[in-house]
Amino acid sequence: MALVTTKEMFKKAYDGGYAIGAFNVNNMEIVQGITAAANELRAPLILQVSKGARAYASHTYLMKLVEAAVIETGLPIALHLDHGDSFELCKSCIDGGFTSVMIDASSKPFEENVAITRQVVEYAHDHGVVVEAELGTLAGIEDEVKVAHGDASYTRPEEVQELVERTGCDSLAIAIGTSHGAYKFKPGTKPQLRFDVLEAVEKNLPGFPIVLHGSSSVPQQFVDEINKYGGSMPGAIGVPEDQLRQAAKSAVCKINIDSDLRLAMTATIRKYFAEHPADFDPRQYLKPAREAIKQMVAHKIVDVLGCDGQAD
Ligand code: G3H
Ligand code: 13P
Ligand code: ZN
Numbered sequence: 550m551a552l553v554t555t556k557e558m559f560k561k562a563y564d565g566g567y568a569i570g571a572f573n574v575n576n577m578e579i580v581q582g583i584t585a586a587a588n589e590l591r592a593p594l595i596l597q598v599s600k601g602a603r604a605y606a607s608h609t610y611l612m613k614l615v616e617a618a619v620i621e622t623g624l625p626i627a628l629h630l631d632h633g634d635s636f637e638l639c640k641s642c643i644d645g646g647f648t649s650v651m652i653d654a655s656s657k658p659f660e661e662n663v664a665i666t667r668q669v670v671e672y673a674h675d676h677g678v679v680v681e682a683e684l685g686t687l688a689g690i691e692d693e694v695k696v697a698h699g700d701a702s703y704t705r706p707e708e709v710q711e712l713v714e715r716t717g718c719d720s721l722a723i724a725i726g727t728s729h730g731a732y733k734f735k736p737g738t739k740p741q742l743r744f745d746v747l748e749a750v751e752k753n754l755p756g757f758p759i760v761l762h763g764s765s766s767v768p769q770q771f772v773d774e775i776n777k778y779g780g781s782m783p784g785a786i787g788v789p790e791d792q793l794r795q796a797a798k799s800a801v802c803k804i805n806i807d808s809d810l811r812l813a814m815t816a817t818i819r820k821y822f823a824e825h826p827a828d829f830d831p832r833q834y835l836k837p838a839r840e841a842i843k844q845m846v847a848h849k850i851v852d853v854l855g856c857d858g859q860a861d
Contacts, residue, residue, distance in 0.1 A: 552615070553625045554648045554679045558593045559720060559758035559802040567855035568797035571595035571760075572846060573631060573807035575602045578835050579814070580614045582842025588622040590857040592850045595649070595803060597631040600638060608645050624860050629681070631805070639669045643678045651722070655683035659708060666716040674717065681803075684712050685724030687763050701728065706749035713754060720758040720803065723750055727763035731772075731785040731808050742792045751800045758802035765808035766790045766853075771816040778819035793853050804854060810842050817841040 558569050572583045574596050587594045596618070598611050615628045629649040630642040639650045652669040654662040666682045673680045685704030704723040713721060725743040727733065734740040750759060767787025775782055793804060821834040828834065850857050 550619055550623050550625070552619060552628050552646070552648045554677070555595060555627045555629070555758075555803070556679055556719065558595075558625060558627065561593075561859060562802040562856065563756065563758055563800060565859065566798045567859065568801050568804045569593050569595055569856055570846065570849050570854050571597050571629060571631075571803050571805045572810060573597050573599060573602065573805075574611060574615070575605055577614055578839040579810060579842060580618055582839040583810075583846050584618040584622055584624070584626075585839075586843045586846035586850060587624055587860070590847060590850050591624070591860040592854075592856045592858070593625045593860045595627045595629050597629040597805070598642075598647075599631045600634065602631075603642075608642070612646055633669070636665060636668050636672070639680075640672055643673055643676050647678065649679045649681065651681040651683070653683050653722075655686050655722070655724075659712070663712060663715050666712070666718055670717045670719075679719040680716075681720045681722055681760055682712060682716055682718035683722040683760075683762075684709055685722075687724050687728045703743055703746050704750060706746060706753055709750050710753045713757060720760050721750075721754070722760040722762055723747070725761070727761055727788050729763045729808070731765070731767050731782060731787070731812065733763065733765075733767070733788060734786045736784040736786060740786065740789055740792070742788065742796065744792075744795070747796065747799060747801070754800070757800065759800045760803040760805070761793075761796060761801050762805045764788055764793055764804045765806050765812075766793065767808065767812065771809075771812040774816035774820055775812065778816075778823045780815075780819060790853050794855070797854050806849060809845055809849075813841040813845040814838045 574580045596615050627649050628647045632653045633639040652666050654665045670680045686702045725746045765787050767785050772782050772785045817838045818834050
């Protein structure tokens with residue numbers, strides 16, 4: 550089995566009323582933790598690489614780690630560029646073997662978004678690669694771009710059909726109230742995704758796969774552990790998992806999760822050092838961190854995404 554595109558995965562997910570997890574990878578332990586969970590549960594998988602991850606670990610290392618995951622598991626795995634911000638970056642990932650890219654021109658005016666997305670789609674499709682576009686702006690932090698909550702904007706359902714038709718993109722990320730990072734909602738407010746916006750989008754794009762970014766749920770257990778062992782994360786709040794579960798049953802076929810893996814990894818390492826202050830062998834603290842990622846991903850697959858058993 551080689552790396553796959555998301556085409557078949559999304560068709561099955563749309564028809565089956567579940568979503569595929571798209572998890573960000575930055576190093577070997579993260580790749581191993583995610584794929585161990587997916588393999589045990591026989592879940593299809595999207596492993597995604599941000600511009601920052603590529604700068605940190607290098608294209609070739611990440612590519613080879615993901616190829617190793619395919620060899621070890623035989624799972625259908627797509628390797629996706631997360632938040633590509635230029636044609637050149639998308640092209641480089643397509644030329645370098647990724648099977649899916651996102652061109653994120655959502656902060657640009659509509660016509661510019663259409664033009665750059667169209668350019669990426671033409672190159673990608675010529676090379677057998679699929680493209681995720683975005684319409685609407687999420688709040689939060691991704692790479693160097695920080696969008697304040699006040700500057701975020703929900704997707705306008707009346708624009709989605711035109712963007713998809715004029716660009717030929719294969720999936721569309723929309724903004725319905727999720728946001729990047731661990732501080733998604735104001736403390737004291739009740740997190741509520743805009744399902745009315747999602748429904749209107751679905752109506753205008755029947756059968757078309759929708760993507761949700763910023764979908765970590767920021768489990769309190771890990772925030773508490775980070776704070777207990779020397780960290781300081783007051784007011785960290787995520788998307789309630791019951792709302793993500795509801796979304797996974799709809800046209801949403803891809804749900805992006807990164808922060809929850811970071812929280813699980815960091816909380817576990819902080820705890821490890823607090824309990825083993827004399828240890829200095831990286832394997833000793835990375836092993837439980839990798840296991841925490843595996844547990845987190847297994848929980849997402851079974852309790853949020855519903856994609857367990859869908860790999861074969
Ligand atoms: O949406 C952004 C992802 O969480 C990737 O984050 O740009 O810090 O790698 P990063
Ligand atoms: P979180 O920060 O909620 O994990 O979102 C990740 C994401 O959207 C990656 O593109
Ligand atoms: Zn994102």
